[in-house]
Amino acid sequence: MLRRFFPILHVQGMIILVFGLSMCVPLLLAELTRDGAQHAYDVAAMITVGSGMLLWLVGRHWRRELKTRDGILLVVSTWTLLPGFAALPLIIYMPELSLADAYFEAMSGLTATGATVLSGLDDLPNSINLWRAQLHWLGGLGVIVLVTAVLPLLGVGGRQMYKAEIPTPMKDQKLTPRMAETAKGLWVVYIILTTLCIGVLWALGMSFFDAVVHGFSVMSLGGFSSHDASLGYFNSLQLEIAVAVFALIAGVNFATHFAFLRGRRLSYYFKDPELRWFLGLVLTSGVVLALLLWQRDVFLDFPSALRYAMFNTISIATTLGFATTDYGHWPFFAGLWLLFLCSFSTGAGSTGGGIKMMRAILLYKQVYRELKKLIHPNAQIPLRLGNDIVPNKVVYAVLAFLFIYVASIVSLSFVLSFTGLDVLTSFSAIVACINNTGPGLGQVGPATTYAVLSDFQVSVCTFAMLLGRLELFTLLVVLTPAFWRR
Amino acid sequence: MPLRQRVFHNLLPMLHVLGMIIGVFGLSMLFPLLISELTGDGASHAFEEATLITLGTGALLWLIGHHWKRELKVRDGILLVVLTWLLTPLFAALPLLDYLQGMSFTDAYFESMSGLTTTGATVLSGLDNLPPTINLWRTQLHWLGGMGVIVLVVAVLPLLGIGGRQMFKSETPGPMKDDKLTPRMAETAKGLWVVYLLLTLALIAIYAFLGMSLMDALIHSFSVMGLGGFSSYDASFGHFDSVPLEIATVVFAMLAGINFAMHFLAWRGRSLKPYLLDPELRWFFGIVLASCLVLALMLWQSNFYLDFPTALRYATFNVISIATTLGLANTDFGQWPLFTGLWMLFLCSFTTSAGSTGGGIKMMRAVLLYKQIHRELNLLIHPRARIPIRLGTQWVPDKILYAVLAYFFMYVSSIVLLSFILSFSGLDVLTAFSAIVACINNTGPGLGQVGPSTTYAVLTDLQTWICTFAMLLGRLELFTLLVVLTPAFWRK
Numbered sequence: 001m002l003r004r005f006f007p008i009l010h011v012q013g014m015i016i017l018v019f020g021l022s023m024c025v026p027l028l029l030a031e032l033t034r035d036g037a038q039h040a041y042d043v044a045a046m047i048t049v050g051s052g053m054l055l056w057l058v059g060r061h062w063r064r065e066l067k068t069r070d071g072i073l074l075v076v077s078t079w080t081l082l083p084g085f086a087a088l089p090l091i092i093y094m095p096e097l098s099l100a101d102a103y104f105e106a107m108s109g110l111t112a113t114g115a116t117v118l119s120g121l122d123d124l125p126n127s128i129n130l131w132r133a134q135l136h137w138l139g140g141l142g143v144i145v146l147v148t149a150v151l152p153l154l155g156v157g158g159r160q161m162y163k164a165e166i167p168t169p170m171k172d173q174k175l176t177p178r179m180a181e182t183a184k185g186l187w188v189v190y191i192i193l194t195t196l197c198i199g200v201l202w203a204l205g206m207s208f209f210d211a212v213v214h215g216f217s218v219m220s221l222g223g224f225s226s227h228d229a230s231l232g233y234f235n236s237l238q239l240e241i242a243v244a245v246f247a248l249i250a251g252v253n254f255a256t257h258f259a260f261l262r263g264r265r266l267s268y269y270f271k272d273p274e275l276r277w278f279l280g281l282v283l284t285s286g287v288v289l290a291l292l293l294w295q296r297d298v299f300l301d302f303p304s305a306l307r308y309a310m311f312n313t314i315s316i317a318t319t320l321g322f323a324t325t326d327y328g329h330w331p332f333f334a335g336l337w338l339l340f341l342c343s344f345s346t347g348a349g350s351t352g353g354g355i356k357m358m359r360a361i362l363l364y365k366q367v368y369r370e371l372k373k374l375i376h377p378n379a380q381i382p383l384r385l386g387n388d389i390v391p392n393k394v395v396y397a398v399l400a401f402l403f404i405y406v407a408s409i410v411s412l413s414f415v416l417s418f419t420g421l422d423v424l425t426s427f428s429a430i431v432a433c434i435n436n437t438g439p440g441l442g443q444v445g446p447a448t449t450y451a452v453l454s455d456f457q458v459s460v461c462t463f464a465m466l467l468g469r470l471e472l473f474t475l476l477v478v479l480t481p482a483f484w485r486r
Numbered sequence: 487m488p489l490r491q492r493v494f495h496n497l498l499p500m501l502h503v504l505g506m507i508i509g510v511f512g513l514s515m516l517f518p519l520l521i522s523e524l525t526g527d528g529a530s531h532a533f534e535e536a537t538l539i540t541l542g543t544g545a546l547l548w549l550i551g552h553h554w555k556r557e558l559k560v561r562d563g564i565l566l567v568v569l570t571w572l573l574t575p576l577f578a579a580l581p582l583l584d585y586l587q588g589m590s591f592t593d594a595y596f597e598s599m600s601g602l603t604t605t606g607a608t609v610l611s612g613l614d615n616l617p618p619t620i621n622l623w624r625t626q627l628h629w630l631g632g633m634g635v636i637v638l639v640v641a642v643l644p645l646l647g648i649g650g651r652q653m654f655k656s657e658t659p660g661p662m663k664d665d666k667l668t669p670r671m672a673e674t675a676k677g678l679w680v681v682y683l684l685l686t687l688a689l690i691a692i693y694a695f696l697g698m699s700l701m702d703a704l705i706h707s708f709s710v711m712g713l714g715g716f717s718s719y720d721a722s723f724g725h726f727d728s729v730p731l732e733i734a735t736v737v738f739a740m741l742a743g744i745n746f747a748m749h750f751l752a753w754r755g756r757s758l759k760p761y762l763l764d765p766e767l768r769w770f771f772g773i774v775l776a777s778c779l780v781l782a783l784m785l786w787q788s789n790f791y792l793d794f795p796t797a798l799r800y801a802t803f804n805v806i807s808i809a810t811t812l813g814l815a816n817t818d819f820g821q822w823p824l825f826t827g828l829w830m831l832f833l834c835s836f837t838t839s840a841g842s843t844g845g846g847i848k849m850m851r852a853v854l855l856y857k858q859i860h861r862e863l864n865l866l867i868h869p870r871a872r873i874p875i876r877l878g879t880q881w882v883p884d885k886i887l888y889a890v891l892a893y894f895f896m897y898v899s900s901i902v903l904l905s906f907i908l909s910f911s912g913l914d915v916l917t918a919f920s921a922i923v924a925c926i927n928n929t930g931p932g933l934g935q936v937g938p939s940t941t942y943a944v945l946t947d948l949q950t951w952i953c954t955f956a957m958l959l960g961r962l963e964l965f966t967l968l969v970v971l972t973p974a975f976w977r978k
């Protein structure tokens with residue numbers, strides 16, 4: 001079993017090393033501003049860089065070209081080890097934080113979930129808040145590689161579908177060259193958009209530090225903020241509009257952005273089969289919820305109903321997770337609908353969570369096809385997406401994905417409910433975590449944190465976040481005995 | 487052709503059969519009518535009028551439809567099933583509307599749909615004071631609905647190939663070459679109905695032997711064998727407060743939750759072997775009995791019941807009753823820790839077998855889903871491997887697996903969508919969700935406001951209709967009903 005790890009040690013060491021180097025950013029900030037968290041980063045950076053070097057050196061002996069199975073293992077071990085290192089500065093600075101909570105917070109950062117166990121954020125050192133948001137941003141980088149380069153090669157849950165969209169040759173079966181090439185292009189887009197977002201937020205009145213923290217959070221669709229009141233702290237319409245727009249941009253497939261930047265033609269956006277559904281669904285929901293809230297007298301005038309409904313709908317549906325008001329107090333239907341949206345609205349190559357719009361469309365079309373087949377049992381009905389005909393293999397993988405997704409939500413909710421949480425809290429916490437959204441309803445609603453959960457419950461939520469981020473199968477396959485057999 | 491004409495054109499060939507079905511259904515009303523006349527319980531005029539209307543309509547349809555009589559095709563079969571399940575509740579509601587003057591049409595239709603789909607959700611209270619024949623009629627609907635379901639799931643749906651139902655073709659006795667619906671239906675149905683009838687008679691005898699009045703024995707046997715859930719008492723089975731009666735109920739509920747083809751094979755071959763070979767049975771028994779034990783321990787440990795035997799008694803009865811989608815209760819399990827209620831609702835959505843009178847997605851589909859996931863995971867490790875899926879001794883073709891996966895997706899979407907509608911109309915989450923789950927699985931009692939100690943009478947008219955729709959959707963295995971709602975169905 002241990003043998004399986006040898007070939008990936010080398011790469012794993014490199015990833016941890018780079019991750020350790022990224023700690024220099026908050027370290028530098030802490031040193032410059034003397035905010036009291038310097039020693040936390042000193043120690044954490046040393047441990048991380050040291051472990052990375054060690055693994056790299058040890059792993060050099062077994063270095064070889066990575067195969068599919070190595071790729072799966074590398075993804076899983078990266079996403080379980082990095083949160084451990086990422087939690088170091090938090091634990092060192094806040095020794096009262098339990099191990100489960102610190103790991104949860106770091107996992108929530110790296111999976112771009114945004115669920116937090118911390119309160120009193122406004123009083124934390126700036127460098128700690130920066131580190132949390134930076135985790136989101138780095139996680140977003142990781143996700144982009146994951147969903148556009150690694151998972152399609154592994155064929156997880158119908159991911160083969162998105163191969164065609166990425167502008168690189170596909171002959172090569174080896175993981176590394178392809179990963180590097182695809183990732184490079186998309187990272188450039190991601191960096192450009194982040195810079196733009198930070199600039200806009202800064203120009204609209206945020207302090208530079210807040211602009212960086214929230215820019216990181218928005219582009220990765222994470223949800224950590226440097227204020228307990230989240231974006232409600234600023235109470236500024238322009239900022240809300242800017243954040244909503246950038247959240248929608250981050251919810252679109254980055255390959256489409258890449259194609260647009262390279263070709264400078266808007267037609268790429270029109271051709272994206274997910275985009276129209278994503279925008280249509282999210283914006284319609286925003287308007288309908290605004291009408292509902294206005295009509296039920298939650299807000300007395302329509303403009304403010306529209307403002308709050310639109311922002312929170314976009315924020316939750318894109319799995320960002322900022323809140324400008326406590327929508328836990330809205331009529332129940334509204335909160336459930338938001339959770340429903342976040343489970344499928346974002347695009348397949350975006351930094352968002354959930355099952356992705358691509359899969360939702362395929363599921364819808366497949367059901368329509370099944371109904372047609374009942375009427376014409378012998379007909380061959382192809383399933384089309386945009387201009388492509390979708391192979392049956394992909395459709396079935398998507399159906400299986402949905403089953404595992406539902407089964408995971410049901411069984412993890414049962415586990416939480418068994419430990420004594422009420423239905424609403426346990427169900428919404430799992431949905432919010434598996435979709436990498438952040439705030440749920442009930443005791444984990446937008447006005448509260450996950451700190452009320454016991455260590456065990458927090459660990460279940462941590463697992464849910466990781467499961468959702470790694471598109472279920474990647475993590476589950478590592479847990480099967482067959483994976484470890486020769 | 488314009489749509490209206492096309493619809494009309496599609497309906498004509500089945501009027502004949504539909505008339506016959508309604509006619510026979512009308513004849514079945516003679517049973518409560520006769521008892522009502524004999525006992526003079528005051529409901530006889532209601533049954534007289536209802537019988538006349540039903541028989542008359544049936545005869546009329548039969549006569550008119552005679553002109554267009556022809557061999558039925560697959561599409562006619564789908565439409566016939568849907569129409570039968572839409573129209574018979576209408577006639578079944580007549581005695582209720584006639585006798586209970588204050589009852590709204592919505593409620594009466596809900597009640598009779600709940601009867602015929604063997605759901606057992608009721609809007610009536612004060613059952614103890616109703617004439618016995620009204621209660622008999624309600625559970626007779628369960629029993630007749632159970633008969634209908636047996637034909638539906640073992641003979642009609644496999645031919646239509648709904649949601650992987652083809653799988654069950656081979657298990658039913660009878661030649662399969664014929665593509666015409668009627669001869670095969672008749673043959674398969676006959677054998678299974680005999681089993682159904684024998685089991686019902688046995689249960690009536692056992693109930694009577696254990697001290698129930700004959701009327702109660704009749705009513706509750708109908709309810710149990712159809713896995714319905716209507717009772718003649720507001721306290722449901724708690725009224726009797728008798729352990730032997732509860733044991734008899736639990737045993738027969740489990741029997742009714744098994745594929746009737748297995749009973750038929752066992753009875754014909756006089757051996758228990760078919761049961762041992764049934765791939766669903768071991769899972770069904772294993773999951774349900776383990777749940778009984780675990781929930782009993784939980785209830786005991788959380789001091790809900792002070793001694794273990796009592797905890798075991800109540801846990802066993804209610805878990806088996808809900809998991810088999812029967813829905814009788816002998817205590818208000820809505821008061822138990824919430825986890826137990828949710829777990830029971832979870833069980834009822836998949837534990838019963840594919841040829842039984844129970845609801846939900848059926849154990850067969852659950853087993854296939856589980857195996858399919860296992861295969862998907864293996865395919866990730868060995869992308870080019872061909873991994874066949876086996877069920878019992880058979881290979882399962884891919885086509886069936888995909889139909890089952892699509893079925894599961896439809897099932898989940900229906901629950902989510904209908905729960906949203908109920909929640910939008912103002913119900914709390916627990917009530918909205920549990921009502922839909924309890925209705926789509928044809929179980930009966932949910933949690934919250936529609937829990938075992940209350941009725942569905944609290945719902946508004948719109949909410950009641952949604953639940954009625956959910957019951958029908960679940961009973962017709964989703965696709966049968968949904969396909970009729972697509973435009974493509976009505977095209978030539």
